[in-house]
């Protein structure tokens with residue numbers, strides 16, 4: 262059998278107890294799933310289910326207490342692994358809840374920052390940055406500073422910065438959570454358009470069932486802690502998808518109900 266791009270195998274994570282003699286708190290336990298190359302997986306679960314903790318393990322910002330995570334068949338995260346500096350792994354891109362833009366750098370220089378660290382911010386890198394910024398309506402804002410942008414524009418910058426860096430897999434932790442409904446729908450559209458251009462592998466964590474359906478090829482439902490996979494659904498809606506019309510498409514309502522039932 263062909264090795265999946267990412268394999269999360271029997272992963273568990275506990276945090277040590279604050280009180281002496283108390284039991285450790287297992288936030289995740291016995292968590293197993295795989296992600297195929299080019300797949301857009303959405304992940305949904307109750308608040309506090311350890312979704313951010315899981316992404317940190319995959320991003321190698323933290324290490325699991327048991328089990329392992331393999332990328333293209335090679336173990337990247339296990340209890341014996343060392344922790345990496347966040348976001349600077351070449352293989353795994355990470356768009357966190359905060360946009361982490363550097364306030365003293367212009368929009369363009371923020372977007373180019375990871376390439377600079379890799380020595381790749383040459384003319385070609387800059388041209389590609391310009392193309393991506395234009396694709397999400399940021400043309401003309403290259404010389405602005407983050408505080409001069411709206412929340413949605415800042416999110417677009419954070420997204421472009423990760424896409425430009427071009428990792429084979431991108432983790433996204435509720436990237437659009439703090440935005441108003443209209444801006445959020447626009448960003449979903451932007452993301453789908455960008456994804457259709459390059460078909461990167463994505464794991465996208467969200468609280469929003471409709472968002473999980475409209476974006477994903479497959480959605481994984483997480484249980485309450487100790488968290489494992491409580492359910493999985495393939496999302497057969499045709500692509501390209503219209504973010505505004507998806508809810509009226511055949512199959513959407515039934516899937517939404519089934520997922521809501523399981524998330525409860």
Ligand SMILES: Nc1ncnc2c1ncn2[C@@H]1O[C@H](COP(=O)(O)OP(=O)(O)OP(=O)(O)O)[C@@H](O)[C@H]1O
Nearest residue numbers: 276277288306307308309310311312313314315468
């Ligand atoms: N370093 C830590 N030490 C102790 N407990 C922690 C640590 N990190 C996270 N936790 C606990 O683990 C739980 C899950 O945290 P996490 O942020 O991964 O959940 P989440 O599913 O992303 O939550 P939300 O949906 O609310 O963002 C929280 O209850 C938190 O208190």
